[in-house]
């Protein structure tokens with residue numbers, strides 16, 4: 064299962080980082096199972112959240128995560 068690393072809920076939002084929200088919505092749109100965990104940016108290969116673990120692969124940056132999901136799972140987020 065994909066693990067999505069992001070920030071906590073804050074300011075009445077379920078997720079305080081817009082980039083993490085973007086990735087989480089894309090995971091939902093793709094219908095992929097995932098687990099969300101809190102992480103600090105320093106834990107990311109690029110020093111920022113979000114990043115994901117997909118099996119043995121770790122991908123950082125919401126744009127690269129999107130590309131990974133499209134390539135790995137055949138998702139087209141621009142469809143329709």
Ligand SMILES: N[C@@H](CCC(=O)N[C@@H](CS)C(=O)NCC(=O)O)C(=O)O
Nearest residue numbers: 080081082104111112113124125126
């Ligand atoms: N280009 C990155 C931007 C991610 C980003 O700016 N994340 C912020 C949180 S919203 C962050 O981790 N900031 C911590 C830092 O830059 O030290 C992406 O699209 O994932």
